[in-house]
Amino acid sequence: MAQAIQFLISSSPSPNRHFSKLSSSKPSFYTSHRRIPLTVIRKPISAVSSDLESQSSRVLISDNGKGGVFPGTSPVQTTATSDSSSIEVDAVSEAELKENGFRSTRRTKLVCTIGPATCGFEKLEALAVGGMNVARINMCHGTREWHRSVIEQVRRLNEEKGYAVAIMMDTEGSEIHMGDLGGAMSAKAEWYNYDKDAFRSFFRVMQLMLISNLFFLQDGEVWTFSVRAFDSPRPERTINVNYDGFAEDVKVGDELLVDGGMVRFEVIEKIGPDVKCRCTDPGLLLPRANLTFWRDGSLVRERNAMLPTISSKDWLDIDFGISEGVDFIAISFVKSAEVINHLKSYVAARCRDSDIAVIAKIESIDSLKNLEEIIRASDGAMVARGDLGAQIPLEQVPSAQQKIVQLCRQLNKPVIVASQLLESMIEYPTPTRAEVADVSEAVRQRADALMLSGESAMGQFPDKALAVLRSVSLRIERWWREEKRHEAMELSGIASSFSDSISEEICNSAAKMGKHLSTLETSAAELDNNSTSTLPFSYKCKQNLLCGLWGCDFAANNLEVDALFVYTKTGYMASLLSRCRPDCPIFAFTATTSVRRRLNLQWGLIPFRLGFSDDMESNLHRTFSLLKARGMIKSGDLVIAVSDMLQSIQVMNVP
């Protein structure tokens, strides 16, 4: 039995004259700013869907590829220009929905760093098929030409095969690191990419160390770290450091950590630009490894902290990212909100509609100190545990992660948990149990996204690593849905304007409603157009915006909400729904390709590109018709729909 109940909060009376007001005398809500009539409308869907059958069900699969918005159009104009009878969704979500239904869709998003192991078209396609939502390129490595080719291939994949993989560019940042060791840029990658039997063979390892310019250090060996630029060949046992102040800053007796402690040295002598160090913890020296130095058990960071967060090379990379139309720019070693604000205005001035999101990487002590202001200024954050673990004691990383993940959700910013999630899978086809537990914890914390680094960039099993992230995410998500094991979080209000606070309340209510409706146990037989009953729960919203809303008559039998639909121009309303982490998936309809790709990073959202109008009723019916034609929904599915144009909540069975 198809029927609809619609709650409307609109700044003008419902523009939809088709809806009859069966129960319209609910209290209106007035404020000093604006008058908002609150109506509760209900009517059988059959009466409003007479034109449904005549709707075209023509569908379009491909993403329009090239980044940015459509030429010469704002998102609003795009609505008018896009093909009104088409809908675009990525091929993986579509297949998942068709095969297993709504509940099977993965909520946690997956980011893969692309490197030598995955830069070919087929390898990229395998990652897209495996569920990669965002491809990350790390400007620490490789040339711009190399990165451009990756971007082009991802775009082609989207265009030709119907994926919607977004692109994140990650800046190098002003960390102190070693030089290239005179070898190929991807020496570490080559090193791991030899076949695994060979990799494990001692003699092969020795041979590789010679050809790849990798060095396995012995205890007590003395090496020179120098800020001088060397002509090749580089003097023996000498390593170049990229930071000019290095020799001035270190003191004899300091501890020098390579790659957060993979190799350790003690500073024994300073001679002008050269610093002589004795190896105290032997290990493998890898090209461009990060360096930190410690004194009396604390990180020395006075001078390091004075380095600009965005170096001149980073600015060139950012220009490159803007011209290539990347979707996200992740900024390494952020120290304050200032740099994020600066970058955002820089991007806005150069990029129409400023549709590149700026992600703050939290990986330094300073970023932890200024965490809230940084996250407020950014469009999202990354818990960059690799470098973070080199700056704070390792045992503090888990609590920092939890704090960052929670704060991001409170502030409605997507958050990525990154680094070493499945580190052992660089070499082995299965993860360790501890790694699976770590991934599970990030999923249980309900981070928006998980990221692979070396596992996908230069590991031997990129697809397998991605499959592990995917299956663990799915399993843990299901587990907490079934057993309610996830962390409960009281969300505080974030809206800064009156209109935003209405959107926020609508989304909170829709998400809650989904939950409540799915736990109702009244009988379906009671669901009848003429019956009037009251929802068996009381709901009080903080700002009283929706008070009285639930006084409407409603009865349901084991009503399970299958999906939340959100029609959103900028993506904001979709992010508000995602923030609530509802039990059912969220179908986010947006008119712009770039907004759609950006929504890929957010928990639980399945982004669709769809042109839509201000008439919610016709939007819904057209969407139902298009999705039914593709087998993604079926008659009887229960949907709660919200929209940022009309600020409404509607509950509908798919006709």
Ligand SMILES: Nc1ncnc2c1ncn2[C@@H]1O[C@H](COP(=O)(O)OP(=O)(O)O)[C@@H](O)[C@H]1O
């Ligand atoms: N574009 C690239 N070219 C060559 N090697 C790369 C590239 N991107 C990543 N890698 C390799 O993958 C490893 C892991 O990637 P990532 O975590 O992004 O970098 P890092 O180790 O510098 O933090 C790098 O150390 C590097 O060896």
Ligand SMILES: C=C(OP(=O)(O)O)C(=O)O
């Ligand atoms: C993600 C990180 O940054 P990068 O790989 O660029 O060092 C990290 O440090 O964890």
Ligand SMILES: [K+]
């Ligand atoms: K980086």
Ligand SMILES: [Mg+2]
């Ligand atoms: Mg880092």
